[in-house]
Ligand code: HEM
């Protein structure tokens with residue numbers, strides 16, 4: 001096993017762990033986004049709450065969800081370790097710094113961007129995940145199913161709409177998504193480079209897919225709170241503030 | 242002469258490895274735009290020597306961009322503001338009259354300062370000794386064309402082989418990582434058939450040595466390739482990663 005531990009703890013090994021955990025989190029972003037977009041359906045929450053009910057009760061999803069937490073933790077811990085080790089490799093810094101001449105801002109600030117994401121994830125979980133699982137503060141809403149049954153689901157839809165009527169929460173979400181965009185602007189392509197995948201045949205696909213991950217996906221995530229905010233607060237009919 | 246410039250230098254002065262250094266200002270007067278950067282420092286040193294002061298110590302040798310000795314970070318950039326060249330190939334026409342130029346040594350745990358701008362780069366020698374070679378038995382000389390290699394591979398190996406071991410990649414990297422240097426050496430030998438017998442141990446041992454020397458971990462910022470005087474590209478680092486993954490997965494070194 002010596003070869004295995006030395007492979008994983010080597011500098012390339014740690015980078016590969018960063019890349020694999022990072023790309024796993026990217027795949028999670030897609031699934032989570034598809035669910036979240038149901039929030040924009042003006043259907044009193046039936047599609048979103050059905051989805052949320054499924055996600056929070058299906059045993060397979062619950063297992064994946066635990067794994068997801070572990071992977072976020074692993075990603076953040078390896079990042080912390082790498083960042084500290086890298087800082088030690090230059091004990092005395094330069095008086096004049098000119099990083100902008102040779103690298104992108106994102107690539108030089110992955111630790112900062114990652115820390116913002118960690119804070120975001122903690123607050124986000126407290127807002128919604130904690131409230132659903134342990135808070136007990138979210139009322140249920142009853143729906144009539146196709147076969148005539150009445151089901152009662154936690155009305156997360158209403159809770160989210162309420163949260164996003166608060167401009168500070170909306171601003172926090174939008175800024176966090178900008179940080180995610182910058183994190184992935186470097187991170188997505190970087191993960192492939194770490195895995196050794198840099199080749200004239202695939203580089204184009206990595207670029208296109210990268211744009212999807214650093215721009216389109218964060219933009220759609222940010223669109224949801226903005227849209228809800230403007231629907232709840234700024235439509236003349238329902239302005240409650 | 243008309244067109245000559247007056248420049249202020251702020252140079253890192255440090256007596257030896259054990260003392261603390263600091264930036265010291267010097268005036269470089271009447272600098273010709275046609276001078277190389279090192280000639281400009283030579284002139285400043287002439288003045289210092291005449292005054293009885295200690296001249297600025299800096300590494301240099303070939304002064305034509307092939308030895309890799311002339312290490313210095315000029316206004317925050319290894320080898321100065323231009324890309325694809327060494328300091329000895331930089332000319333004073335890249336600066337303006339009245340400029341203040343800050344000159345610092347390479348900064349890395351693996352490159353301790355010896356004096357002023359001179360750093361100890363023997364860590365690179367030890368990385369090479371860990372595997373950056375091929376073993377050839379003595380005996381009759383083998384015909385150079387006996388081993389076939391594709392033009393593509395030989396070109397790529399040659400691109401990698403242009404690395405002069407200057408260390409600008411380390412100096413530029415925010416993590417002081419030596420991955421570009423390492424990848425140039427590993428690429429060159431793994432692309433050539435002659436390098437294949439020792440391929441797996443080479444990458445394992447050389448990476449280990451890089452870590453032992455205290456260089457950081459690559460985070461793919463790409464700064465090294467921009468500052469490399471020989472423009473060694475990021476694809477070599479990707480190749481190094483592939484070589485390492487393949488070696489760890491299949492070498493017999495357990
Ligand atoms: C939990 C908070 C997070 C922290 C502290 C964090 C930190 C970091 C750091 C410091 C790096 C750069 C590693 C290096 O320099 O070698 C990195 C890379 C990366 N991160 Fe994150 N990150 C976080 C969350 C995320 C999330 C949510 C995603 C995806 C949705 C993600 C995707 C990536 C990817 C793809 C990489 C590139 C890996 C590579 O360069 O090989 N990260 N992260």
Ligand code: SF4
Pocket residue numbers: 309403404405406407408409410411421422425465468469470471472473
């Ligand atoms: S890779 Fe480039 S910058 Fe690094 S040592 Fe070789 S020539 Fe110098």
Ligand code: FES
Pocket residue numbers: 300301302303304305306307308309310311327328329330
């Ligand atoms: S002195 Fe030889 S490369 Fe500059």
